[in-house]
Amino acid sequence: MKYCTTGVVQSNQQVAQAIFLTKIHTPIIAQNCSPAQFVNFYFPDSVKLFPRPFSIAGKEGENILILYKIVGSQTALMSQWSKGTELKLLGPLGNSFKITQRHYTNYILLAGGVGAAPLLFLRDELSAVGIKPYFFIGARTNSELPLNQDEKSHLLLSTDDGSAGFQGTVIAHFIHHLNQFAAPSIVCTCGPEVMLKALKQYNLPEYFDVFVSLERVMACGLGLCQGCVVRMSKPDAEPYYSLVCKDGPVFNLKDVQLDD
Amino acid sequence: MIDLSVDLGKGLSLQNPILAASGTFGYGDEIADLVEIEQFGGIVTKSLSWQPRVGNPPPRIVETSAGMINSIGLANIGLDTFLKEKAPFLSRLKCKVIVNIAASTKSEFIQVICVLDREKWIAGYEINVSCPNVEEGGIAFGTNPKVLYRLSAELRQKTDRFLIIKLTPNVTDIASLAVAVQQSGADAISMINTLYGAAIDINTFRPKISTVIGGLSGPAIKPVALALLIKARKAVDIPIIGIGGISCGADVIEFMLAGASAIQLGSVNFFNPLAMHEILDFLQQYLAKQQITSIRDIIGKAQL
Numbered sequence: 001m002k003y004c005t006t007g008v009v010q011s012n013q014q015v016a017q018a019i020f021l022t023k024i025h026t027p028i029i030a031q032n033c034s035p036a037q038f039v040n041f042y043f044p045d046s047v048k049l050f051p052r053p054f055s056i057a058g059k060e061g062e063n064i065l066i067l068y069k070i071v072g073s074q075t076a077l078m079s080q081w082s083k084g085t086e087l088k089l090l091g092p093l094g095n096s097f098k099i100t101q102r103h104y105t106n107y108i109l110l111a112g113g114v115g116a117a118p119l120l121f122l123r124d125e126l127s128a129v130g131i132k133p134y135f136f137i138g139a140r141t142n143s144e145l146p147l148n149q150d151e152k153s154h155l156l157l158s159t160d161d162g163s164a165g166f167q168g169t170v171i172a173h174f175i176h177h178l179n180q181f182a183a184p185s186i187v188c189t190c191g192p193e194v195m196l197k198a199l200k201q202y203n204l205p206e207y208f209d210v211f212v213s214l215e216r217v218m219a220c221g222l223g224l225c226q227g228c229v230v231r232m233s234k235p236d237a238e239p240y241y242s243l244v245c246k247d248g249p250v251f252n253l254k255d256v257q258l259d260d
Numbered sequence: 261m262i263d264l265s266v267d268l269g270k271g272l273s274l275q276n277p278i279l280a281a282s283g284t285f286g287y288g289d290e291i292a293d294l295v296e297i298e299q300f301g302g303i304v305t306k307s308l309s310w311q312p313r314v315g316n317p318p319p320r321i322v323e324t325s326a327g328m329i330n331s332i333g334l335a336n337i338g339l340d341t342f343l344k345e346k347a348p349f350l351s352r353l354k355c356k357v358i359v360n361i362a363a364s365t366k367s368e369f370i371q372v373i374c375v376l377d378r379e380k381w382i383a384g385y386e387i388n389v390s391c392p393n394v395e396e397g398g399i400a401f402g403t404n405p406k407v408l409y410r411l412s413a414e415l416r417q418k419t420d421r422f423l424i425i426k427l428t429p430n431v432t433d434i435a436s437l438a439v440a441v442q443q444s445g446a447d448a449i450s451m452i453n454t455l456y457g458a459a460i461d462i463n464t465f466r467p468k469i470s471t472v473i474g475g476l477s478g479p480a481i482k483p484v485a486l487a488l489l490i491k492a493r494k495a496v497d498i499p500i501i502g503i504g505g506i507s508c509g510a511d512v513i514e515f516m517l518a519g520a521s522a523i524q525l526g527s528v529n530f531f532n533p534l535a536m537h538e539i540l541d542f543l544q545q546y547l548a549k550q551q552i553t554s555i556r557d558i559i560g561k562a563q564l
Binding site for chain 1: 315
């Protein structure tokens with residue numbers, strides 16, 4: 001069930017360079033959302049018409065959290081939101097990370113920059129059932145890391161320039177630690193396409209299940225426009241397209257082709 | 261109480277003039293938990309073809325000024341799956357359901373219609389001769405009046421159902437195509453499909469749509485749609501269903517004043533899924549204020 005509703009901004013804080021965390025009061029969505037699900041924000045803009053999809057980064061009571069980076073005019077506008085700002089939103093949309101299907105020895109989260117959003121939510125859900133995941137977060141530089149310390153996870157930071165944590169990409173950092181995860185493990189990841197490709201190209205041992213939350217340009221978020229496709233290739237099936245908004249955003253990494 | 265019902269002739273009356281445009285509303289079930297679908301005058305299904313089509317590779321959509329370009333490529337589940345999986349839902353709807361049909365050949369159109377004619381719940385067909393995003397069929401049928409006449413006349417012979425031909429704006433003389441449709445015996449025209457559109461990424465130098473050129477829709481095309489509607493309206497007497505950038509109640513009034521008997525909501529379903537409800541409220545209030553009791557009384561009343 002999804003709801004078109006009104007939200008009220010409770011807070012909107014800058015947490016890193018150009019990265020903000022906003023808390024929005026929207027009870028019906030907060031009560032019904034799961035990690036990797038997203039909301040559409042509608043902007044009163046007669047030139048840029050598409051709603052903008054944002055992954056839900058957590059929930060606190062009747063509020064949802066949204067972690068976003070300023071990349072264009074709408075996110076710049078969002079950074080100006082203040083307590084009491086009302087907005088139109090739709091959600092929760094899409095599927096979610098499924099963590100209860102099987103017991104794993106290790107729970108590993110791999111985030112590239114603001115790709116941390118759905119994984120922060122997932123970390124909270126894991127923590128609530130007594131699981132402390134390994135949380136790898138990478139960014140270009142220290143000031144762009146959305147999280148610096150965390151009690152609910154084993155936080156493993158990396159930066160491209162070495163200004164904090166491991167020097168290198170989040171995938172390189174994960175591979176660096178691979179030996180310590182020599183047992184059935186689940187990896188949940190979200191980040192830039194180049195990072196996801198690097199992970200896919202690295203042939204992880206079979207005892208890793210890897211799930212990815214993808215991002216695409218969407219006109220509707222509802223499965224109507226059929227614009228946000230990802231090419232699927234499963235061993236026994238002809239290649240076909242899935243909709244990231246409705247069939248995803250979470251897919252098994254081995255099923256998706258990221259070369260489009 | 262204001263009467264919003266319209267009559268398109270030949271037994272097709274709608275409880276209001278608002279239809280959901282093909283390809284912008286899926287098969288209705290995707291959004292049934294959010295929108296009271298049965299409050300539409302009717303819905304036009306996503307283009308249906310004999311065989312399933314996977315559609316075009318991504319990127320398929322891009323946002324442009326007051327609009328968007330799409331190149332979906334008529335991705336659809338095909339006739340068999342449609343009848344198995346979508347017909348049970350669609351056949352129970354109280355609003356009218358019009359099935360949009362796309363095909364590469366005349367015989368494929370006929371094949372699909374012959375099968376669908378057995379389904380009693382279908383109110384009519386909208387024939388897609390105007391898709392800019394497929395290599396075969398599509399727009400090729402819709403740009404030459406003689407070719408269009410032959411296709412439409414043959415489909416007319418095969419079915420008694422309400423037959424709508426959906427026109428492309430990508431022609432020099434829309435009136436000649438409208439005339440061809442009327443002469444063929446089809447029941448109505450819907451217009452317009454998308455305009456050719458393109459966009460290029462200035463950082464990568466690459467097109468923003470995989471097929472380079474796609475179809476432009478949204479409020480940006482509304483004045484074009486209205487102008488073409490006026491041209492076609494002067495040329496034919498059969499009902500015209502207006503389409504093109506309609507996003508609010510005032511737009512609906514504008515199209516109906518220009519001569520549209522009904523309208524379709526397209527891209528607005530993406531950026532405002534509740535548009536239909538807002539528009540119905542507007543129509544009630546507008547007509548009450550104008551002291552007009554039936555929306556039929558405004559059709560074609562613009563002083564052109």
